[in-house]
Every structure is written in C-alpha cells, then in structure tokens.
Amino acid sequence: MTTATPTVGVGAQAAGKPTRAGRVRKRLNSRTATLVSIVIALLWTVPTFGLFVSSFRPEDQIKTTGWWTFFRDPQFTLENYQQVLFSGSSSGRLASYFINSLAITIPSVLFPLAFAALAAYALAWINFRGRDWVYIGIFALQIVPLQMALVPLLRFFSTGVTVGGVQLLPAWDLVDEQKFAQVWFAHTCFALPFAVYLLHNFVSQLPSDLMEAARVDGATHPKIFRTIVLPLITPALAAIGIFQFLWVWNDLLVALIFAGGGNETAPLTVRLAELAGTRGNEWQRLTAGAFVSIVVPLIVFLSLQRYFVRGLLAGSVKG
Amino acid sequence: MEFDWAGETPKFLMLMYGLIAFVAVVGGLLLLLDVVPAWFARRQEAQLVAASTSGTPLPRRRKPREGLFALFFLLPTLLLLMIGLVVPAIRTTLLSVMNRDGSSWVGLDNYGWMFSEDSIIQVLTNTLTWVILVPLVATAFGLIYAVLVDKARFEAVAKSLIFLPMAISFVGAAIIWKFVYAYRGEGDQIGLLNQIAVSLGGQPKQWLLESPLNTFLLIVIMIWIQAGFAMVVLSAAIKAIPADIIEAARLDGTTPWQMFWRITMPSIRPALIVVVVTLSIATLKVFDIVRTATNGNYDTSVIANEMYNQAFRYQETGRGSALAVFLFVLVLPLVIFQIRNLRQQREG
Numbered sequence: 211m212t213t214a215t216p217t218v219g220v221g222a223q224a225a226g227k228p229t230r231a232g233r234v235r236k237r238l239n240s241r242t243a244t245l246v247s248i249v250i251a252l253l254w255t256v257p258t259f260g261l262f263v264s265s266f267r268p269e270d271q272i273k274t275t276g277w278w279t280f281f282r283d284p285q286f287t288l289e290n291y292q293q294v295l296f297s298g299s300s301s302g303r304l305a306s307y308f309i310n311s312l313a314i315t316i317p318s319v320l321f322p323l324a325f326a327a328l329a330a331y332a333l334a335w336i337n338f339r340g341r342d343w344v345y346i347g348i349f350a351l352q353i354v355p356l357q358m359a360l361v362p363l364l365r366f367f368s369t370g371v372t373v374g375g376v377q378l379l380p381a382w383d384l385v386d387e388q389k390f391a392q393v394w395f396a397h398t399c400f401a402l403p404f405a406v407y408l409l410h411n412f413v414s415q416l417p418s419d420l421m422e423a424a425r426v427d428g429a430t431h432p433k434i435f436r437t438i439v440l441p442l443i444t445p446a447l448a449a450i451g452i453f454q455f456l457w458v459w460n461d462l463l464v465a466l467i468f469a470g471g472g473n474e475t476a477p478l479t480v481r482l483a484e485l486a487g488t489r490g491n492e493w494q495r496l497t498a499g500a501f502v503s504i505v506v507p508l509i510v511f512l513s514l515q516r517y518f519v520r521g522l523l524a525g526s527v528k529g
Numbered sequence: 530m531e532f533d534w535a536g537e538t539p540k541f542l543m544l545m546y547g548l549i550a551f552v553a554v555v556g557g558l559l560l561l562l563d564v565v566p567a568w569f570a571r572r573q574e575a576q577l578v579a580a581s582t583s584g585t586p587l588p589r590r591r592k593p594r595e596g597l598f599a600l601f602f603l604l605p606t607l608l609l610l611m612i613g614l615v616v617p618a619i620r621t622t623l624l625s626v627m628n629r630d631g632s633s634w635v636g637l638d639n640y641g642w643m644f645s646e647d648s649i650i651q652v653l654t655n656t657l658t659w660v661i662l663v664p665l666v667a668t669a670f671g672l673i674y675a676v677l678v679d680k681a682r683f684e685a686v687a688k689s690l691i692f693l694p695m696a697i698s699f700v701g702a703a704i705i706w707k708f709v710y711a712y713r714g715e716g717d718q719i720g721l722l723n724q725i726a727v728s729l730g731g732q733p734k735q736w737l738l739e740s741p742l743n744t745f746l747l748i749v750i751m752i753w754i755q756a757g758f759a760m761v762v763l764s765a766a767i768k769a770i771p772a773d774i775i776e777a778a779r780l781d782g783t784t785p786w787q788m789f790w791r792i793t794m795p796s797i798r799p800a801l802i803v804v805v806v807t808l809s810i811a812t813l814k815v816f817d818i819v820r821t822a823t824n825g826n827y828d829t830s831v832i833a834n835e836m837y838n839q840a841f842r843y844q845e846t847g848r849g850s851a852l853a854v855f856l857f858v859l860v861l862p863l864v865i866f867q868i869r870n871l872r873q874q875r876e877g
Contacts, residue, residue, distance in 0.1 A: 243681040244680075247677045254753070254756075257706060276717060276719050317547040321551060328605065329606035348606070354614055362620035388543065390543050400613065402609060430563065462699065486821050496708070507696045508693075
C-alpha cells in the first residue's frame with residue numbers, strides 16, 4: 211500500500227487543488243476496483259480450474275485427496291484422457307461421441323444460417339403482399355418454447371403424417387447414424403425464428419441506395435443477394451453462427467430426444483450426463499470427459515469472442 | 530481395447546451427405562432463381578426485338594414477378610417452421626387435453642393433475658424459486674461487476690474470465706459443480722465446499738441430497754453461468770452513456786453513490802430490463818443442469834425436467850404436453866413484454 215502515503219499529503223491541501231486530489235483518489239479507486247474485480251474473476255474460475263487440474267491427476271489421487279493438494283504433491287498423468295476417449299464403452303469412449311457432436315453441429319449451424327439469410331433478405335428487400343405479416347409471424351414464433359414441439363415432432367419422424375387415416379408422408383425410419391438427419395432437422399427448425407429476426411435487423415439496415423443502384427443496373431434478386439448482401443452481412447453471419455454453434459454443441463435436450471443414447475449418434479453432452487448419472491463417483495473419467503466437451507466451445511469462444519459479444523448485444527440490447 | 534476408427538466412417542459419410550444436401554439445396558435454389566428469370570428475360574427481349582422489326586405494337590410489359598422470388602427465398606424457412614414448430618405446437622396443445630396415448634379427450638384432467646399432485650406442486654415451487662433467484666442475483670452481480678470493472682485495469686481479461694462459463698455447456702457446468710459439492714465419508718474431502726466446511730470446523734455433508742438446500746446449490750450453477758451474460762450487456766450499456774452527461778454530473782460535484790443511482794441506473798434501465806427478462810425466460814426452460822446434477826431426484830425437479838420425464842420416460846404424453854403448455858403460458862407474458870420493450874426502444 212505505497213499509495214496511501216501521498217494521498218494523505220495531497221488530501222491536506224485538497225481544497226486548494228481539487229483536481230490533483232481527485233486524480234489521486236481516482237487512481238486509488240481504480241486500484242481497488244482492479245484488485246477486487248480480479249479477485250472475483252479468479253474466484254469465478256476456481257471451479258473450472260479445479261476440474262482442469264483434477265483431470266490430469268491419477269485416479270487414486272483424485273479419489274482420495276482434494277485437487278488443491280496437487281500443488282504440494284504434483285503427480286501428472288494423461289491416463290484419464292486416454293481412458294475416457296479411447297478405451298472400452300464402459301469407461302466413456304468419448305472419441306466416438308466427439309465425432310457425433312461434430313457431425314451434429316456442423317450441418318445444424320449451416321442450414322439455419324443459409325435459410326435465415328435468404329428469408330431475411332426477402333423480408334427486407336423484396337416487395338410482396340403480406341410481407342409484414344409473414345415477418346411478424348416468424349418473429350412471434352420465438353415465444354414457442356421448444357418443449358412445445360418435441361412430442362409431435364418425434365412422432366412426425368417415427369410414424370409420418372396421417373390425416374384421417376390417409377398416410378400423407380411416410381415415417382423417416384432412420385437407423386443408427388442416419389438419425390443425425392433428425393437432429394439437424396430439429397435444430398434447424400428451432401433456430402430459424404431467432405436467426406431470421408437477428409439477420410433481418412442487419413439486412414434491413416443496409417443502405418437502400420445500394421439496392422436501388424443494383425436494380426437499375428439490372429441485377430436480379432439472387433444476384434443482389436449473392437454479390438452485395440452476403441459479403442456485407444458476413445460479420446452478422448459469423449455472430450449468429452457462433453451462437454448457434456455453442457447452442458447446438460452444448461445442447462442436451464434436443465439430442466437426448468432425437469439422437470437417442472447410442473454411440474452411433476449421441477453427442478458428448480448426452481454421454482456425459484449419462485456418465486454423471488451412472489458413474490457419479492468415477493471422477494477421473496468425469497473430469498477428463500467434461501474437459502473434452504468443454505475444449506472445443508472454449509477455443510471457438512476465445513478466438514471469436516468479439517463476434518460473439520457483438521451478436522449478443524445485437525440480440526438483446528439493440529434489438 | 531483399441532479404438533476402432535473404421536467403425537466411425539459411416540458417421541463421416543453421413544456428415545458428408547449432410548453437407549452435400551446443404552450445397553444442393555442452397556446452391557440449387559440460388560441457381561434456379563438465377564437461371565429461370567434470365568431465361569424469361571431473354572425470351573422477352575427476343576419478343577421485343579421481333580416486335581420492333583415487324584412493326585407490330587409492343588406486347589404489354591408485365592410487372593416483374595417479385596412475389597414469386599419472395600416465395601422461393603422464404604420457402605425453406607416457412608416449410609421448416611410449419612413442420613417443426615407451428616403444427617407441433619398446435620398438436621401439443623391438443624394432446625394436453627387428451628389421455629396418455631392421445632386416444633380420447635379428457636378435458637382439463639391433466640391440468641388438474643398438475644395442481645393437485647404433491648410432487649408436481651414441489652416442481653412448480655422449485656421453478657418459482659429458480660425464476661425469482663437466478664435473474665435477480667445474476668443481474669445484480671453482473672451490474673456490480675460491470676460498474677466495478679469499468680474503472681479497473683485488465684478489464685478485458687477480468688471480463689473474459691467471468692464470461693467464460695457462457696461457453697461451457699450446462700452439462701459441463703453441472704459436472705464442474707458436482708465436483709465442488711462432492712462428498713467423501715471419511716478421510717480427506719475431495720470437494721471444495723466440504724473442504725471449506727471441514728476447515729471451518731463443520732461436518733462434511735452430502736450437499737445435493739438435502740432438500741431444500743440442493744435446489745439453491747443448483748441455482749448457484751445457473752447464476753455462475755448467466756452472470757457473465759448480464760455483465761457483458763450491462764457493461765456495454767454503461768460504456769454507451771454519453772461522456773458529457775458524466776462530465777456535467779462530475780462538475781456538479783456528485784458523489785459516486787449519487788452518480789450510480791441518478792445517472793447510471795436511469796441510463797441503463799432498458800438494458801437492465803432486457804437482461805432480467807432474457808434470464809427469466811432462460812431460467813424457466815432450464816433442464817440440463819437439473820438433469821445432470823440430480824436427475825430431478827431429492828425434490829429438485831423443475832418444469833422442463835418433469836415435462837421430459839412425463840412425456841419421454843413414463844410415456845404420459847398428455848401430462849407432459851400439459852406441462853409444456855404451462856411452460857408456454859409462463860413464458861408468454863415475458864416475451865410479449867420483451868418485444869414491446871424492444872420496439873419502444875427502437876422507436877425512441
């Protein structure tokens with residue numbers, strides 16, 4: 211606390227030189243603020259850090275001593291990861307589920323992005339009757355919790371559509387890894403209202419002169435969409451893409467219902483929730499497994515944080 | 530046992546099919562919209578040329594078919610929303626007044642069951658606790674932290690650390706905190722909370738088994754995740770307060786306390802409301818945390834979790850649907866409020 215001494219001296223003549231006193235006090239304030247905010251931030255990270263450290267400790271160590279003893283008696287191993295990723299199905303076999311997570315996530319991000327961009331463009335720049343009503347309709351669908359759609363959508367996949375005894379659409383009858391298609395479909399449907407709404411905000415704010423000029427030059431709507439609109443809304447697409455990526459990768463409910471629990475389709479989250487339930491005391495597997503599931507979104511998040519925050523703000527504040 | 534990479538090939542194949550389908554659908558749609566109008570335009574041009582050379586009166590030019598374009602641009606979205614949301618939501622509402630396999634009408638029985646069964650009343654009380662505590666505490670913490678960090682150095686790093694749990698799945702977060710709450714009968718404790726309890730002279734406990742404490746411990750997880758969201762949005766709102774207002778207040782000699790209540794709070798009120806409402810909606814739908822941490826046992830279940838259990842574990846479709854509809858009814862006023870709020874903001 212070396213700063214305390216000068217404050218006293220300045221404080222004595224504060225009446226004469228308020229600006230200097232103020233500056234010192236402000237600096238002091240900002241020091242306390244810095245200290246307190248960093249301490250809180252570190253406390254916030256302790257649970258994650260504990261998990262991370264534990265995942266590298268040998269099994270007998272994890273099960274008998276706290277992770278904080280690691281610093282007194284460091285014992286390091288990669289065995290947990292080896293076990294949980296690659297060995298037999300009873301201990302995790304998470305590599306398989308990791309691939310499932312990837313296979314589920316990539317199309318589940320691409321489809322809604324593309325469809326929402328097309329829809330947002332049409333709603334913002336093509337004149338047709340009832341445009342506002344269509345937009346309001348899509349917008350209003352945001353209020354439907356996806357719980358409202360789960361049971362009927364599952365039936366749609368498993369038994370098809372029957373109206374008055376007439377089979378209109380057959381059942382999908384998907385097996386094993388084909389069930390990915392169901393998950394893609396469900397995620398795409400559930401993502402669309404929000405994605406259309408956000409992208410519409412961006413697309414409708416593009417300068418209308420630009421569109422006019424392109425129309426005068428004889429560009430058709432698809433051409434304007436491809437060559438003018440798409441490049442301009444790339445940041446917005448990135449933001450929504452990250453959003454959707456994190457949402458799908460971290461989702462449990464949709465995957466649980468539409469992918470099933472087998473290692474052919476279930477993503478990491480489903481498998482981890484299962485391990486936490488049936489092998490709640492196998493901390494060597496749970497810690498390593500949880501970290502395997504966290505690492506991808508963490509990388510995405512840290513490297514693209516700027517876009518993510520922008521998307522968040524656009525979604526919640528600017529509307 | 531060695532890991533069998535060959536066994537994973539069908540998944541990659543399926544992923545590739547998915548990507549091919551994506552390219553085919555989106556690319557095909559754009560190509561279609563590009564080629565067909567171009568063909569029409571050429572034909573029209575040829576007609577015009579023919580008409581001008583032969584001297585016959587020009588055919589009346591039709592209005593460009595804007596609506597047709599719009600239809601194709603909107604087609605995938607509208608189709609998917611119809612199949613995936615609109616029709617299912619209506620069917621769920623219908624199922625909620627039918628019996629367990631949807632074969633006969635039972636009126637409001639399912640709703641009556643919801644409010645008479647003790648375990649479901651427990652579920653509703655839990656949900657109420659969640660939806661009161663999470664938005665309140667997370668927003669309060671986010672606000673205090675945003676004000677605090679505004680003056681601090683290393684602002685970006687500190688904010689990232691608080692914000693980090695947002696990237697972690699609810700499942701991952703639940704496991705992280707289950708580890709904090711972990712319990713051992715004898716010897717050293719491995720859970721941080723029990724270690725703290727022991728070093729303060731207390732007895733180690735099975736935290737997650739003790740109702741009603743366990744619900745609060747689960748709520749802590751949600752707050753831990755969502756505080757970062759509140760902090761980021763509010764911090765942006767604080768930074769957006771015009772500098773001259775702050776400068777003027779400072780010249781008038783306001784204390785930091787006055788500054789906070791008279792300047793900061795009124796300026797960020799809209800953002801504050803948005804945060805509280807968004808968090809309330811997210812909290813009402815919370816499912817993953819409860820399912821992973823306790824699976825809804827020991828009196829910790831919430832609506833979304835109970836809905837899943839009824840509809841998909843016990844095959845009680847009617848009851849599950851009734852719970853889903855009830856969830857919808859709870860969310861409805863919040864979202865309407867949110868939308869009205871956003872529109873006022875944009876007009877103002």
